[in-house]
Amino acid sequence: MNTDALEQEPLGLACRDVMLERADRGGSPRLILNKINAAFRKGLPALIAGPTGAGKTTLLHLLAGLLRPTSGEVLADGQPISRWTQRHRDRWRRQVGIAFQQLHLISGRTVFENMTVPLIPHGYRWQQVVCTADRLAQQLDLQPLFDRPVHLLSGGQRQRVAIARAMIVKPRYLLLDEPTAFQDDENVRLLSCLWEQAAAEGCCLVVCSHDRRLREHMLFADRYELRTGHLEMLA
Amino acid sequence: MTMDSDGNHTSVPGTLKKARLLLALLGMLTFLPLGLLSLDYGMRANNQDRESVRWMRQLDLSVPAFWPSGTGLRHPETRIRAVDRRHGPEWPITPADTAESGPPP
Amino acid sequence: MKVLLQRPLILWAVGDIQRTPLQAVLLFAAAASLTGLVAIVLVLGQALSLTCDRLMSSSPAVVVRRINVGGWAPLPVGQALMHVKSVPGVLNPRVRLWGVVQTDTGPVTVVAVPSKAIDGMTERPLRSGQALIGPGLMPASQPATMTLRGEQRLSLKVAGRLPAASAMATHDLVLVHPDDARNLLGLAPDQASDLALDVFHDQEVETLCADLNAAFPWPVHISTRIARQRRCQSDIAQRTSISALAFVPALLAMAFLVGALGIWEHNQRFLAALLKALGWDSADLIRLRMVEATLIGLPAVVCGLSCAYITLFRWDMTWVSQRLFGWSTMATRLRLNPGDAVTGMLLSVMMVGLPYLLTVAWTAWQSVKVDPADRLQER
Numbered sequence: 001m002n003t004d005a006l007e008q009e010p011l012g013l014a015c016r017d018v019m020l021e022r023a024d025r026g027g028s029p030r031l032i033l034n035k036i037n038a039a040f041r042k043g044l045p046a047l048i049a050g051p052t053g054a055g056k057t058t059l060l061h062l063l064a065g066l067l068r069p070t071s072g073e074v075l076a077d078g079q080p081i082s083r084w085t086q087r088h089r090d091r092w093r094r095q096v097g098i099a100f101q102q103l104h105l106i107s108g109r110t111v112f113e114n115m116t117v118p119l120i121p122h123g124y125r126w127q128q129v130v131c132t133a134d135r136l137a138q139q140l141d142l143q144p145l146f147d148r149p150v151h152l153l154s155g156g157q158r159q160r161v162a163i164a165r166a167m168i169v170k171p172r173y174l175l176l177d178e179p180t181a182f183q184d185d186e187n188v189r190l191l192s193c194l195w196e197q198a199a200a201e202g203c204c205l206v207v208c209s210h211d212r213r214l215r216e217h218m219l220f221a222d223r224y225e226l227r228t229g230h231l232e233m234l235a
Numbered sequence: 236m237t238m239d240s241d242g243n244h245t246s247v248p249g250t251l252k253k254a255r256l257l258l259a260l261l262g263m264l265t266f267l268p269l270g271l272l273s274l275d276y277g278m279r280a281n282n283q284d285r286e287s288v289r290w291m292r293q294l295d296l297s298v299p300a301f302w303p304s305g306t307g308l309r310h311p312e313t314r315i316r317a318v319d320r321r322h323g324p325e326w327p328i329t330p331a332d333t334a335e336s337g338p339p340p
Numbered sequence: 341m342k343v344l345l346q347r348p349l350i351l352w353a354v355g356d357i358q359r360t361p362l363q364a365v366l367l368f369a370a371a372a373s374l375t376g377l378v379a380i381v382l383v384l385g386q387a388l389s390l391t392c393d394r395l396m397s398s399s400p401a402v403v404v405r406r407i408n409v410g411g412w413a414p415l416p417v418g419q420a421l422m423h424v425k426s427v428p429g430v431l432n433p434r435v436r437l438w439g440v441v442q443t444d445t446g447p448v449t450v451v452a453v454p455s456k457a458i459d460g461m462t463e464r465p466l467r468s469g470q471a472l473i474g475p476g477l478m479p480a481s482q483p484a485t486m487t488l489r490g491e492q493r494l495s496l497k498v499a500g501r502l503p504a505a506s507a508m509a510t511h512d513l514v515l516v517h518p519d520d521a522r523n524l525l526g527l528a529p530d531q532a533s534d535l536a537l538d539v540f541h542d543q544e545v546e547t548l549c550a551d552l553n554a555a556f557p558w559p560v561h562i563s564t565r566i567a568r569q570r571r572c573q574s575d576i577a578q579r580t581s582i583s584a585l586a587f588v589p590a591l592l593a594m595a596f597l598v599g600a601l602g603i604w605e606h607n608q609r610f611l612a613a614l615l616k617a618l619g620w621d622s623a624d625l626i627r628l629r630m631v632e633a634t635l636i637g638l639p640a641v642v643c644g645l646s647c648a649y650i651t652l653f654r655w656d657m658t659w660v661s662q663r664l665f666g667w668s669t670m671a672t673r674l675r676l677n678p679g680d681a682v683t684g685m686l687l688s689v690m691m692v693g694l695p696y697l698l699t700v701a702w703t704a705w706q707s708v709k710v711d712p713a714d715r716l717q718e719r
Binding site for chain 1: 349616
């Protein structure tokens with residue numbers, strides 16, 4: 001995608017000539033992402049596919065403001081978040097819902113507690129938190145598991161908890177890394193409906209996955225392929 | 236049970252109940268002793284030594300009974316550092332005094 | 341409490357505490373014992389000192405004792421009163437008849453009381469052969485006679501006990517009839533132990549001493565209340581400062597607390613990174629740590645203060661007399677005034693609470709400087 005098109009798409013997330021270098025174990029720099037230009041628009045879910053190790057997770061972390069590019073910039077609704085200090089990015093991340101590939105659930109805490117942890121900084125009262133969690137848990141079939149510690153759940157259940165955690169704040173930007181890896185077809189359908197609903201409400205949805213079921217899904221308006229650090233939009 | 240804005244009942248998670256219990260326990264550990272101490276303070280402050288003060292005054296005692304009888308601190312007025320022969324210029328120095336205090340200058 | 345329960349951050353902090361109960365209990369115990377120890381050390385000296393001051397404010401302003409080369413000499417009553425009345429500024433001169441005699445259980449202070457009842461404090465006047473004993477002498481179950489050995493040996497019938505509430509003044513006193521006192525102390529009927537007097541203002545005392553010295557035809561030793569108070573305060577300060585050695589284990593406990601907090605925070609860095617990735621910022625994380633610290637620290641401090649309060653101010657406390665003032669027999673039951681504790685308690689809360697909170701804040705600040713992406717990728 002060229003930069004002129006980017007300037008016509010101020011809403012959502014965008015990458016402008018983003019490059020990311022990392023030092024490998026030997027200490028020599030390795031190029032992870034090479035001149036990424038992309039626009040992820042609100043209401044139009046995007047799928048990023050690619051082989052393992054292509055840098056999908058790294059790109060997602062960049063979009064979430066967890067990483068800063070070596071060069072180029074990441075924009076959120078036209079704001080150059082990659083140039084902000086960590087403090088400002090942390091604040092901005094309240095609008096972001098992110099589900100990690102490794103899930104990163106808090107062991108020893110229950111499903112309910114893991115789900116609701118992003119709500120705490122928002123200053124909601126406890127009853128609001130309980131109601132919000134309850135509603136989302138019903139949609140994801142997690143309500144019977146509320147009081148169960150997450151380390152006692154199956155992989156699929158844990159993944160749904162991670163997705164619920166990402167979605168509970170009704171984020172402006174929803175970033176999901178391999179969200180269907182442990183889900184059966186029925187749950188994939190369930191999740192897709194939820195994401196469709198979120199996108200319809202104006203959420204900017206970006207999903208990184210090499211799950212064939214998502215590749216073929218009608219949900220996604222834009223599809224990308226990330227290969228050897230280059231991002232290519234698919235027709 | 237709690238109710239959301241649509242009037243639907245939602246169940247209170249068990250973790251909330253345990254947290255409430257612990258919070259109540261911590262609250263009790265804080266406010267109960269404070270309350271009891273305040274009550275005791277209100278009842279006893281500034282009147283604990285009233286009776287002892289009264290007896291000190293009545294009996295003309297010099298020092299309270301913190302120290303045992305017979306010790307220097309209990310009877311400080313008995314502690315005389317030295318008997319100075321020249322405690323008043325109007326008293327003449329006797330030959331006995333001179334012999335003990337040394338030859339006159 | 342309802343307000344607290346509505347705050348998710350507080351409930352999350354409680355959940356954190358629930359997940360690490362051993363650490364929470366250890367921290368609680370350390371903070372409580374530290375606070376209690378520091379409070380006892382700080383409050384004890386202050387309470388003893390203020391109580392002693394209050395008691396001694398009722399003692400005579402000046403005591404005049406006749407002395408000779410051998411030390412104390414009996415005071416001729418008539419002459420002494422005559423001479424002292426000539427000194428301007430002297431109020432209410434009166435003779436005292438008292439001394440230290442031996443009993444089977446050790447020395448006691450004998451004080452003669454006048455032949456009339458003591459202003460409603462005793463039921464009837466004391467007769468010769470009778471004694472009123474202090475609450476620290478002879479348990480109630482023992483036979484009601486007391487043998488006193490002074491210049492003479494006297495066996496007196498115990499006519500009553502002085503009230504327990506007056507123990508700080510009368511613990512080991514024996515009140516006797518003046519005739520019995522004279523027999524015990526070897527004084528003639530016209531003699532007394534010393535002379536007590538008061539003044540208009542304590543500041544006048546120093547200037548009065550020279551006049552008093554000059555007023556008597558024999559050498560006298562003058563003891564002022566100010567000097568006595570100073571000596572007593574100095575002794576109390578010396579004895580209670582030894583208890584400041586307790587600060588050594590207290591400091592070790594504090595070091596443990598700091599170390600434990602530091603280790604705990606280090607393990608929490610991954611969690612801090614994750615929370616930051618989920619929308620928490622540094623202020624939220626520090627707030628969480630401070631709430632956790634307060635939830636543990638506040639009850640701990642209160643429990644520590646309560647233990648210190650009970651240890652020092654419970655009814656008829658004797659351990660201070662035994663440990664600090666060297667009583668070998670029944671020690672004085674001290675009734676310290678809780679009103680004297682406030683400053684010491686507040687100081688001990690600050691001495692423990694402030695470093696505790698500062699340590700928590702500092703270690704929390706260190707942990708929130710974490711880069712979320714780096715930490716998450718480590719896992």
